[in-house]
Amino acid sequence: MSAPIAPLNAKKNPNAGVFDGIGLWLLSPSWIVIGVFLLLPVFMMLIFSFLTKEFRGGVIWEPTLAAYDQFLFDRGLFGDEPPTIEWTYITIFARSIWQAALATLFCLIIGFPTAYYIATRSARSRSVWLFLITIPYWVNLLIRTVSMKFLIRDTGPLNQFLMSTGVIDSPIHIVNTNFAVQLGLFYSYLPFMVLPIYAAVERYNFALSEAAWDLYADRWTTLRKILIPVVKPGIIAGCILVFVPSLGAFLAPDLLGGAKTFMIGSLIEEQFKGNAGNWPFGAAASMILLSMVLIVLMFYARQQTRAQAGAR
Amino acid sequence: MKHTKKLSAVLLAAAFTAGTANAAEKLSIYHWFEYIPQELLNKFTDETGIEVTMDTFDSNEAMLASLKAGAMGSYDVAVPSDYMVKILLDSGMLQSFESSELSNFDNIDGPWKDPSFDPGRKHSVPYQWGTTSFAVNRDVYSGDINTTDMLFNPPAEVQGKINVLDSQGELILMAQLHLGLEQCSTNRDDVKKLDALLQESKQHWASFNSDGAKDVLVSGDAAVGQIFNGFSTKAREEGANVEYAFPKEGYVAWMDNVVLLKDAPNRASAIAFMDFMLEPENAAAVSNYAQYKAGVTGAEAFFEDTIKNSPELNAPDGSPDGTFIQACNQEAQALYDAVWTRLKK
Known part of the structure; x- marks a missing residue:
C-alpha cells in the first residue's frame, strides 16, 4: 500500500498541482466534445463549401469553387451575362452587420450605466439585481420574441395604452x-453586455477614482481616462457577446421584421431548409460569416495583448 | 410542443402495451405539426398494440432536408404533399407496396387512385387534401375578393396589411396563375414577367409568415393573408371576420399523403398505419380536427356539420379547379430559386 506512494511523492515538486500527470486525461472530455461537436462539423462545412451541389439538397463529391463564385459574381438571372460583382449577398451581409452593430451600440449605451449601477450597490442588493437580469433567460428565446411581438403589435397593449392616454390617435x-428587429435584438442580448461589464466594474478599485478626484479631474475626465480604460476588456467582451449572435440571428428578423428581407442567418437557413436546397452555397456563406467573426475576435485578441503590454 | 407530443405518444403507447406480454412493435412517424389528433394515435395503439413515436416538420422542404441529412432509416412513414411525393419517389427514397397488402386500399376515392405524383398508388395513400389561396378581413375590405389582384395589385384599403406565405412554391404558383404563366417555364420573358410582378407587389406586403399565417389574421395585423383553407376556417372560428377567396385566375390545390419510406425499420407497422388511415372513420377524425377533406370513400358520413357546410371547403359554383404545384427540373428550379432570392434581397 505504501510502496507506490513513495515514488509519487518523490517526483512531486512544490509547485505541482493536485492534477499533475492526469491533467491531460481530465481535459480529454472537453477536447473530445470540442473536437467532435464543434471542429468536426465546421470542418465538414468547409469541405461542403468546395463541393458540387446536388439538386434539392445534398452534395456530389466533385470539387468546385461554384459556391464562392455564386457569392461573388453576378451572371444575370439566366447565368449567361458577363460576370459583374454580385451585390445581392454583399447587401444581405452589410444589412446584417449594420443591424448587429446598431444592436451592440444600443446595448452598450443602456448596458454600461446599468452594470455600473449594479456594481456599485451593496453586496446583497447586487445579487438581487443580477438575479433580476437573468430572470428572462429562464424563458426560451422564441417565446420571448413572440411575446415581444404581442406587446408591440398594432392592437397590442403598448398601442392601446398610448391611445387610451391620448398620446396618439392611431396605432x-x-x-x-x-x-422592431432592433428592439428584439437589443432585448435578447442586453444581459450579455451587462454581465461582463459588471464583472469588470466590480473589480475596479474605486480608490483610483478618488485619487483622480483629488487631483482635480472632473467626473467626465475620471470616467474617460480612468474607469473606461480599466474596464475596457469587459466592454469589449460585452460587445463581442452581443455582436456575434446578433450577426447570425434570424428569429428577431423573421418574427419581428416580417421576414421580408434575408439576413445572413435566414439566407443560410434557406439553403438547407428552404426550397433552394443548395448546401455548398449555404456552407460557403457560413464560412464567410465564420471568417468575419474570427477577424473580429482576432481584433479583440490584439487589443488585449496591447492592453497587457501597456500595463507593463 | 413537438417533444411534448412525442413524449405523450410514447407514454400513452407504453401505458397501453404495459399489460401485454409480447414485446411491443413500433412505428415512427414524420408528420406536419398540428395535423393529427392525439386520440387517433391512441386509438391506433389500442387496436394494434403498436407503439407510436412522432416527430414533426413545418415544410415539405424542411422534411426533405432532414431526411437527406441522415434521418432516412429512422422513420417508417412521412406525410409529404403531392409534388414532394414525386421528388421523394424520383430520389429513390420511397419503397413500394402491393395494393393487396392494404385491406382498405379500395377505400381510396376515385380521383385519387391514380395521381400523377404516384401513378397507381404504389408508394403512398391519401391523407388529406385542401387548397391554398388567401383570406380577407371583411371589416377592412368589402369588395370582390375572388381575384389574385388582392395579393398582386391590392386595393388601397389593404395595402401594407398583407401577409404572404414564406414558401416559394405557393407564392410563385399564385403569381404564375395571376399572370397566366405555365409552371416551371424556362421561357425568358415568362421568368422576367414573374420577377417584375413579385418585385412590384412586395411593397404592398407587410410580412412573409407561414407558421403565423392564421395568427396574423386573428390578431388583425394582416387584412389579407395567404393561407391554407383549414387554417382560414380556424381563423374564422377564433373570431376573425375573414372570408376565404376562390380567385377566378386559380388557386393552389394540394394533397398530403402517407408514404412508405425506404429503409423503414418497421415496415409491417407502417402498412398497418396506412391501412388504419384508410378507414373512413379515422380519415374523418383527421378532417374534423384539421378542417380539410379526406381522399377516402365514405369518410363524409363521419364529417361534422362544420365541414359539410364549410365555406372554405366548398368552392362556389363557377370557381376554377385548384392547381397542383409541379416539381420543376433542375434548370427551371435554379431560375425560380434566383427569383426568390432576388425577392428577399
Missing part, C-alpha cells in the same frame, strides 16, 4: 419594421 406601426 404606431412597430411590427414588421427594422426598428
